Amino acid sequence: MSNQGPKTLFDKIWSEHLVGQREDGTNLLYIDRHLVHEVTSPQAFEGLKLSNRPVHRPEATIAVADHNVPTINRQNIEDPQSKIQVETLAKNTKEHGIQYFDLMDQRQGIVHIIGPEQGITQPGMTIVCGDSHTSTHGAFGALAFGIGTSEVEHVLATQTIVQNPAKNMRISVNGELPFGVNSKDLILYIIGKIGTAGGTGHVIEYAGSSIMGLSMEGRMTICNMSIEAGARAGLISPDQTTFNYIKGRPYAPGTEHWDQAVEYWSSLPSDNDANYDHEIVIDSSEIDPMVTWGTSPEDVVSVKGTVPNPSSAKTENKKKSIERSLEYMGLKPGTKITDIKLDKIFIGSCTNGRIEDLRKVASIVKDKKIASHVQAMIVPGSGLVKKQAEEEGIDIILKDAGFEWREAGCSMCLGMNPDQLKPGERCASTSNRNFEGRQGRGGRTHLMSPELAAASAITGNISDIRDFT
């Protein structure tokens, strides 16, 4: 990558963070913020201890327990292993002087919800976390990606990471979003179009009027699922919407630096004639509310569509893959999506556990009751999202409709805590992965937007929000 000529947003952040080149030819990239949670960090701290290495810059790391925390009765974590993991994080962060939001702290929540919420996430930063959905923070124009535990240890010890530059891909979505279509539908549509390996080796920059018209919450949903398209990171240019969101948050630049920061952030958007390795342009009018039918996030279809037939697959591999998915999902080819009956509804996760998501759900289920055969739960993304919702009376609306109102955490998105599907149970989920066994062994996940999940909770079948009044 040359220093001359037009640059993409990615190129700009990359060159600004380059510490230097090692003798082996790899690049050392400086990391501005490191987010740490209980599942992927214990072995990293242990590694530091074994080699007697200190944490290079403790104040650049923020820690929280989210993956296996219970969403009820959280004073006592019953699972002894989960308990040890949470306690280990508390101990490790204390030992190294790292800021830790404990379970009783209102700021506790899903790591990718609280970063933006606290103003930790800012444009132009490099942000890493031992979690693939770190891509979420790209919504602010920060280069943010998931890393493994060995890399967590590397970042703790050196505040850098060994990287080589990614390729640039731009996905532009233009036009006003049709009624009933939102950011979740957009990203599911994109994954369906390019496939789960479509973004491998790339950072995806999302652009176009449909994207730039989204709220920060909507932008986070898009960037969050970049990893499901195989990309390590997603990026959206920072603009006034971004600055307005950040201003005044606890970790945001204060008044003494605000103007200087905004000036820098305003220089970040990609240059007009910047070069991309791949470009995709989508007209938003072609997008419907989307639902997954299979066991990969690329297995998407319009809510008006039907379960695909393996015989229509273009390759033998794809055919086998569809057959395997249908068997696991207990679905027959040709079944109308809206004829699929549900057992559970899960609303939450780092994809859709923010206040805006909860408001949408509340507006749909207000003065209604969930179907008698479904169990529905809402898990706010953070303690502060929960508090905000309670201040707005959202919790009352949801509880009156029959939803369970839980404490913040990752919960049934990955089922590390007790919130899991039982074998054969079918769930409408606002989360990000429909992998086999993801939400519980034998559990069947249909990914969709909060609006669709809310409408589906009321009818008991997967439902099109556009038919729902």
Place this chain on the structure above:
Amino acid sequence: MDKFHSLKGIAAPLPIVNIDTDMIIPKQFLKTIKRTGLGVSLFYEMRYDNDGNLIKDFVLNTSPFDQSKILVAGDNFGCGSSREHAPWSLKDFGIRSVISTSFADIFYNNCFQNGILPIVVSPENLDQLMTAAKNQIEFNIDLPEQIIKAGNHSINFEIEEFRKERLLQGLDDIGITLGYQDKINAYEEDKKNKKPWLFKKN
């Protein structure tokens, strides 16, 4: 880190595309605070039934594949989460190399941190190697020469030079980077002046 030079043995065929990290090591095994002991839980839901008994016809439960050091798998292996438990469980089982047409980025990187060699081959070569694996033909992977030999097949593969060197020598990545401590400190001093808000104490 364990060195990797060459590897000889039979390979287990796993002709499934998009094998994700939840399949490789399900969530209930992520509660450990150790790197070891995960091999017994590798591919748990494909390997064990609801009562925890071995599913006899799953490839890694059958002889001689239960001793495999190599895995031949479908496209986009290792997609999904960043959990390093995935390569930890493969390694603990005894697998030191995975062959596929493509790997998810984070998983690919995680392999090299643990002395595992992920090898990308063409779809045509994957078909050949899948058949060879099914026929229990011995594989011979030579990292210095960047070649896989299996029966009549002799397949060259690409690997970035620094990754190759690190595997061959079993280098400690953090140790190398700490050799650049002065550069890191200088970078920080420079940015403290240029972007002071990034160094604000809360």
